Amino acid sequence: MSADAPDALFRSPLHERHIALGAKFAAFGGWEMPLEYAGGGVLKEHTAVREASGVFDVSHLGKARVTGPGAAAFVNACLTNDLGRIAPGKAQYTLCCAEDGGVVDDLIAYLISDDEVFLIPNAANTAEVVRLLAAAAPEGVTVTDEHHDWAVLAVQGPQSAEVLAKLGLPTEHDYMSFEVARFGGGELIDCRTGYTGEHGYELVVPWDAAAAVWDALIEAGVRPCGLGARDTLRTEMGYPLHGQDLSLEITPVQARSGWAVGWSKPAFWGRDALTAEKAAGPRRTLRGLELTGRGIPRGHMHVYAGDELIGETTSGTFSPTKKVGIALALLDTAAGLTEGDLVQIDIRGKRTEARVVKPPFVQPSVR
Template sequence: MSAELHQSPLHDRHAALGAKFAAFGGWEMPLEYAGGGVLKEHAAVREAAGVFDVSHLGKARVTGPGAADFVNACLTNDLGRIEPGKAQYTLCCDESGGVVDDLIAYLYGDEHVFLIPNAANTAEVVRRLVAAAPEGVTVTDEHAKHAVLAVQGPQSAEILGRLGLPTTHDYMSFENATLSGAELIVCRTGYTGEHGYELVVGWDDAAAVWDALIAAGVRPCGLGARDTLRTEMGYPLHGQELSLEISPVQARSGWAVGWTKPAFWGRDALLAEKAAGPRRQLRGLELTGRGIPRGHMQVYAGEQLIGETTSGTFSPTKKVGIALALIDTAAGVADGDPVQIEVRGKRIEAKVVKPPFVTPSVR
């Protein structure tokens, strides 16, 4: 593993649990743990509760007079739709409508917004915001100042409640709390489709919070299970379902765009694409034949090449191969239609479905 990779403040904890590490977004993060593996970790989140160390995620703070209005004029979603104490999924686009990153914005008030971008894109998001910030608004990169622990699963509320943490607040809202002497933010968010929480805690306090969660019976889970869980939900991963070449219109993420806002980065291009209709759109594919799809596999309707997979995996819940794919709109395929995915030189039968592939419990 390259010495240039960043490490989580919990790296030693993961190593002690027999974690297998992998490089992700410039960070060395646990992929899975000994004695469990992806399938058991996936099942823990769907059936009980698991915790992911996602401290590789970026953190940035925007403060000063008009900070919320400034962020709202840059990112796609409409912060005016939410009130302080709420969080919002949003996108940072370039002027062509391509996606620089997708992120979560925590709204504290008119003069304070906290952002959680993806690891590999944090520096670029911060750079763009700094370059555009008006006088009096400060943008601070706090990537290594905070850790993030995602506690996900149907038993997550019960377990966090036993630890004295708030659990009854609404989805996409956050509250301040204390655990094991550490101050933290408890936000009702997640990336698994299950009821869950993301805990933002100071870098140096992460170990104490992690230890308390493990002692309470939450199973440690790695990025392998995180990927199978999010794929079952049809959630996008930047660099696969969203990118500078894949717009929110193509990725069916237009719900995260404030279309009536007067300004946001990429507005003109996205409005034009929406009006004209995208040349391709993200669809779900469920294998009816045997095989496991991966990203960048060609998709056919008969002998016609109609698209390419962006992500693919074996669904531990459904026990079948599933994929997300960008499909040419001109192909005219509808949900339920048969298609074929070329897996290792062999075309495997599949059908077009509307994600999620499993029923979410998040509420």
């Protein structure tokens, strides 16, 4: 698939389905994707995922494949997390870092075998991740951009297993594991992953088969959900969004994502810079903030401790579950804040009190 013009937005294979459902669209990483649907909106879609089930078209996410002798070892020497910790059939959250420790992207790696790894980067960063890996690949290892070969449907919520069972798809595999399954005469990848904090699955489906899978899910009673609800759900979990809470300027040490770094590995991109930053301690740290009163924080709002400017928010929203404003914020480590301390967020010129908390803001139900 290609866009109609160099500056046009790419579209999912389900675009016409979204139009029929009255979707409101927005640009995400160079793609035109549904933000919310008529008759629901972010609040109802968010609630459906927390209480029942919802399906997100996240086909804008990238897809890339690394193949050849020692492909997994090669990927392991580039990305931060340690593929040696998992076995084939498992998936792993990992980071692609620059040499200075900044985050080029965060992504999911599907370990298929020692000689094959399937990657799901973020939409806007797919080309760069593929470029970097291809430039570093040894002879015999091939890196292929499959961005437009696959759709991705995220079925999330406490009833998601029941829904997939209706479609004859596997549901009993462990969290962060995947199975190849058959549906409608073809194959898809059924992975126990998600970005909502709920029990759920992400289905990697051949591009041309996406409509049939989507229709079956809707017929089974799943509520279609847009990326607006996906953002409120992930913020309640404190999950970082690249470009906001992780970026080339925000390292995994600062973002408290060091758990996704294989510190004992002999090599990965950015290792020296990140090891040094970890040893010295980061100058700023990603913290959770929960408003004590009314207000809705957004990204890039100043945060104060008394009269001292100590940082800024990176993500912010109204929590539909807790009925309160919440935010992630990069705050000066030297401020010495601990959980329960009070700060102020400048929300459109008004200082609004918030309490420092440890994410997640809502207890996750992943199992």
